[in-house]
Amino acid sequence: MSLLEKRDSDSAHSPSDDEKKIGVGPGEFQALGHGDLPPNPDADLSEAERALIDKRLLWKLDLRLIPWLCLLYLISFLDRTNIGNARLVNLEEDLNITAGQYNAALSLFFVSYSLAEPLTNVLLKRLRPSIFIPLIMLLWGICMTTMGLVHNFEGLMAARFFLGLTEAGLFPGISYYLSCWYRREEFGIRAAIFFSAAAVSGSFGGLLAAAIANMAGVGGKPGWAWIFILEGLATIFVGIASFWMVFDFPDEATFLSPVDRERVIRRLKADQQSSAEHEDFQMSYFWASVKDWKTWLYAVIYMGADGPLYAFSLFLPTIIGPDGLGFKDTTAQLLSVPPYALAACLTVLIGYVADRTHQRGMCNVGVSILGVIGFAMLLGSKQPSVQYAGTFLGALGIYPCIANTITWVSNNTEGVYKRGVTLGFVIGWGNLNGVVSSNIYRAKDKPTYYVGHGVVFSYLLLFLTGGSSLMYVLLRQENTKRRAGKRDHLVEGKSEKEVDALGDIRPKFIYTL
Numbered sequence: 183m184s185l186l187e188k189r190d191s192d193s194a195h196s197p198s199d200d201e202k203k204i205g206v207g208p209g210e211f212q213a214l215g216h217g218d219l220p221p222n223p224d225a226d227l228s229e230a231e232r233a234l235i236d237k238r239l240l241w242k243l244d245l246r247l248i249p250w251l252c253l254l255y256l257i258s259f260l261d262r263t264n265i266g267n268a269r270l271v272n273l274e275e276d277l278n279i280t281a282g283q284y285n286a287a288l289s290l291f292f293v294s295y296s297l298a299e300p301l302t303n304v305l306l307k308r309l310r311p312s313i314f315i316p317l318i319m320l321l322w323g324i325c326m327t328t329m330g331l332v333h334n335f336e337g338l339m340a341a342r343f344f345l346g347l348t349e350a351g352l353f354p355g356i357s358y359y360l361s362c363w364y365r366r367e368e369f370g371i372r373a374a375i376f377f378s379a380a381a382v383s384g385s386f387g388g389l390l391a392a393a394i395a396n397m398a399g400v401g402g403k404p405g406w407a408w409i410f411i412l413e414g415l416a417t418i419f420v421g422i423a424s425f426w427m428v429f430d431f432p433d434e435a436t437f438l439s440p441v442d443r444e445r446v447i448r449r450l451k452a453d454q455q456s457s458a459e460h461e462d463f464q465m466s467y468f469w470a471s472v473k474d475w476k477t478w479l480y481a482v483i484y485m486g487a488d489g490p491l492y493a494f495s496l497f498l499p500t501i502i503g504p505d506g507l508g509f510k511d512t513t514a515q516l517l518s519v520p521p522y523a524l525a526a527c528l529t530v531l532i533g534y535v536a537d538r539t540h541q542r543g544m545c546n547v548g549v550s551i552l553g554v555i556g557f558a559m560l561l562g563s564k565q566p567s568v569q570y571a572g573t574f575l576g577a578l579g580i581y582p583c584i585a586n587t588i589t590w591v592s593n594n595t596e597g598v599y600k601r602g603v604t605l606g607f608v609i610g611w612g613n614l615n616g617v618v619s620s621n622i623y624r625a626k627d628k629p630t631y632y633v634g635h636g637v638v639f640s641y642l643l644l645f646l647t648g649g650s651s652l653m654y655v656l657l658r659q660e661n662t663k664r665r666a667g668k669r670d671h672l673v674e675g676k677s678e679k680e681v682d683a684l685g686d687i688r689p690k691f692i693y694t695l
Contacts, residue, residue, distance in 0.1 A: 221444065222444075222448065223441045223444055223445065224445070235445070236445070236449065239442060239445055239446070240368070242437075242438075242442070243363055243364075243446070244372070246429065246437050247360070247363065247372075247429070248372060248375055248376065250424070250427045250428065251356050251359075251360070251376055251428075252375060252376055252378075252379040253379070253420065254315070254319065254352065254356070254420065254424065254428075255352065255353065255356065255376060255377070255379040255380060255383075256379035256380070256382055256383045256386070257319075257383075257413075257416065257417050257420055258322075258349055258352045258353065259379065259380040259383040259384075259495070260383040260386070260387050260390075260413060261322065261323075261326045261345070261349070261413055261414070261417060262291065262345070262346075262349060263383070263384070263387065263492075263495045263496055264387055264391060264409055264410065264413060265287070265288065265329075265342075265496070266495070266496045266497060266498070266499050266500065267387060267388060267391035267392075267395075267409060267499055267515060268391070268406035268409050268410065269284065269406075269499070269500065270391075270499050270500075270503055270511045270514065270515065271391075271395045271398070271404070271405040271406045271409075271511065272404060272405075272406060273406040276404050276406065277332070277333070277334060277335060277338060278334070278335075279334075279335045279338070281624065281625035283335050285620050285621045285624075286339070287335075287338050287339055287342045288342070288496060288616075288619075288620030288621075289616070289617045289620040289621060290339055290342050290343050290346070291342045291343070291345060291346040291616070291620075292346060292492070292613055292614060292615075292616030292617045292619075292620065293343075293346065293614070293617060294343050294344070294346035294347040294350070295346035295347070295349060295350045295613050295616070296346075296350075296610045296611070296613045296614035296616070297350075297610070297614075298346075298347050298350035298351070298610075299350045299351070299354050299606050299609055299610035299613065300603065300606035300607050300610050301606065302350055302351035302354055302355055302606060303351075303354055303355060303358045303599075303602030303603065303605060303606050304599065304602060304603070304606075305351065306351065306355045306358065306359065306602070307598070307599065307602060310430050310431075310434070311355070311359055311428055311429065311430055311431065312425065312428050312429060312430050313425075314351065314355065315351070315352065315355060315356070315424055315428045316421050316422070316424035316425045316428060317421075318348050318349070318350075318351045318352060319352070319417060319418075319420065319421030319424055320418060320421040320422065321344075321348035322345055322348035322349045322417065323414050323415070323416075323417030323418035323419075323420075323421050324414070324418065325341055325344045325345040325348055325414070326345060326410055326413060326414030326417055327410065327411055327414030327415055327418070328341050328414070329341040329342070329345070329410040329414070330403065330406075330407040330408065330409070330410030330411035330414065331407070331411070350610075353609060354602075354605045354606050354609040354610070356376065357373065357376075357588045357592065357605055357609070358592070358601060358602045358605050359431075360372055360373060360376065361592040361601065362431055362432065362450075362598075363432060363446070363450075365449060365450070365453040366453055366592075366593045366694060367537050367538075367540065368537065369537075369589050369592060369593065370533045370534075370536045370537040370542070370585070370586065370589040370593075371530070371533040371534045371537050372533075373533060373585045373586075373588055373589045373592075374529050374530050374532060374533020374534070374582070374585040374586070374589075375530055375533065376585070377529060377581070377584050377585035377588075378525075378526040378527075378529040378530050378581070378585070380491075380495075380581065380584070381522045381523070381525040381526035381529060381577070381581045382522065382523075382526050383522075384495055384498070384518065384519075384521075384522030384525075384577075385518070385519040385520070385522035385523045385526075388499070388515040388516060388518040388519050388522075389515070389516070389519060390409075390413075391409050391515055392512050392515040392516060394408050394409045394412055394413075395408075395409065395512075432446040432447060432450070433447060467597060467598075467599035467600045467603060468599075468603050470597070470600050470685075471595075471600050471603040471604045471607060472607075474595075474600075474604070476591075476594060476595070476604075476653075477595075477604050477607055477608065479649060479652065479653050479656070480587070480590070480591045480604075480608045480653070481607060481608045481611040481612065482645050482649045483546070483587055483645065483646060483649035483650050483653060484584075484587050484588070484591075484608050484609065484611065484612035485611055485612050485615050485641070485645050486550070486583075486641050486642060486644065486645025486646030486647070486648075486649055486650075487550075487580060487583040487584050487587055487612070487642075487646050488584065488609075488612030488613060488615055488616070489612070489615035489616070489618055489619050489637075489638070489641045489645075490553065490557075490576075490579075490580045490619070490638045490641050490642055490646075491580050491581070491584060491619075492613075492615070492616040492619035492620070493619035493622060493623065493634060493637070493638050494573075494576060494577065494580055494638070496619065496620065496623075497623040497631075497634065498518050498521070498573065499514050499515060499518055500623060501560075501573065501623070501631060502514040502517050502518055502570070502573070505625070505628040505629055506628065506629050506631065507566040507569055507570060507629070508566060508629070517570070520574070521573045521574045521576070521577040521578075522577060522581075524574060524577065524578060525577035525578055525580070525581040525582070526581070528549070528578050528581070528582050529581045529582040529584075529585055531582075532545050532549060532582040532585075532586055533582075533585055533586065533589070536586055536589070540694055540695065541695055542586055542587075542589060542590040542593070542694055542695065543590070543650050543651070543653055543654030543657070543695050544654065544695075545582070545586055546583050546586055546587060546590075546646065546647075546650035547647055547650050547651055547654070549578070549579055549582045549583055549586075550579050550583055550642050550643075550646040550647045550650065551579065551647065552575050552578045552579035553575065553576050553578065553579015553580050553583075553638075553642045553646075554579065554639060554642050554643050554647065555572075555575050555579070556571075556572040556573065556574065556575025556576035556577075556578070556579055557572065557576055557635050557638050557639040557642065558572075558639065559571065559572030559575065560572040560573070560576070560631075560635045561632060561635045561636060561639060564630075576638070579642060580642070583646060587608075587650075588605070588608075588609070590653075590694065591604060591605060591608055592605065593693075593694040594657070594686060594693045594694055595685075595686055596685035596686040596691060597683075597685035597686070600685055615641075618637070622634040622637045622638070654695055657693040657694075657695055658695055660693060661692050661693055661695070664689050664690070664691075664692060665692075667689075669689040670689050672684065672687065672688070672689060673688060673689060
């Protein structure tokens with residue numbers, strides 16, 4: 183057996199005496215000095231052997247983390263948007279609610295969802311991912327199930343409010359969680375694969391809703407009620423399983439051997455990340471995020487993608503259905519599938535391209551123009567075929583920018599808690615625009631829905647395309663100043679620990695464009 187084979191074999195079992203001497207157990211990496219590297223367990227190997235071990239480690243992380251997290255987000259997005267499918271099978275008529283009350287129920291979800299998000303990553307860090315994520319899944323699964331038991335407008339509003347409150351921690355939490363495992367140039371494709379679950383849920387949700395709606399009358403329940411009940415019960419089941427399937431941060435992950443934990447920490451620190459470091463929460467981290475101009479410009483950019491995302495996902499069945507392009511209910515459910523499927527593919531492709539080119543801003547700009555063209559087609563044409571084609575371009579211009587923007591934020595925000603708080607602010611503000619998205623496709627505007635299409639068009643052009651362009655220019659200027667030594671005064675008189683604590687403010691930190 184070669185040295186490399188023996189090393190990999192050993193790392194999959196209990197640590198040897200030698201490993202115990204150089205290794206550290208779960209949760210013990212805080213003993214390292216700030217910015218120090220753990221001992222290198224592969225120091226005696228060749229460069230080729232170390233590269234092979236790194237490749238195998240990355241593959242192990244991907245298999246353990248990505249598939250299950252994708253499933254969780256697919257379920258999350260399915261649960262928050264299935265009300266659009268339920269609307270096509272007489273939700274409003276059975277609950278005796280108006281179109282305005284329906285929009286109010288959509289809006290209330292985003293109010294509680296957005297207000298809770300900035301603090302959820304702090305809770306994730308304190309409670310541990312293996313506890314926090316399964317717990318919130320159980321809670322929102324219960325809320326989802328109760329939506330199928332409501333009988334009036336008040337019950338629907340209460341269920342939507344608590345659904346938003348309990349679901350708030352998943353997307354920012356997992357986005358932050360994944361950023362603590364991967365190097366900056368590796369994170370984009372993983373975030374894209376993770377977020378592509380949202381597009382898959384759109385296509386899968388239409389098919390699933392069309393099938394479940396056929397249960398109308400079973401147990402005296404209408405078809406829309408069974409959509410909520412069955413999908414809610416599935417969420418509860420997956421939430422219970424997540425107690426065993428979701429792992430903690432790298433320094434405490436039980437599926438890694440002590441040697442592999444060292445390797446993960448070393449590769450993160452070599453990438454100038456403090457994600458693996460232990461910090462006690464202090465309000466200074468919160469204020470560092472609040473005072474950073476990037477936080478707010480990223481919030482504007484994300485708003486430009488997230489507002490259209492919710493308008494599209496909530497109202498695509500309506501746009502295609504009898505009150506829009508004129509297709510019957512079941513046909514509309516099925517026709518909503520292809521745009522989502524194509525968007526999922528492009529989301530992954532853009533994640534790959536952005537990782538390789540390090541040009542996340544330009545990827546945002548290029549992709550968002552597709553969305554602008556798509557909604558221009560919806561606004562300018564009266565031909566159903568042209569408008570349906572516009573929904574494809576709309577999906578292609580929206581979905582890839584969500585994952586790409588979140589990765590861009592993570593790449594350029596350093597510090598354990600600062601990154602978590604910043605992601606909470608950015609995602610929370612973006613989701614608060616779901617209140618706008620919930621009210622722009624009004625019944626009185628059918629079948630053209632000019633107001634809704636016009637608002638989405640404006641969001642894409644002004645906030646997403648314009649904001650990404652501005653961020654690209656400003657970050658490029660800042661990188662030029664740092665390379666020229668014009669920010670070196672920020673570290674004068676500071677110790678190495680104080681310099682490292684500056685995070686992305688330190689002059690040696692170069693922003694991803």
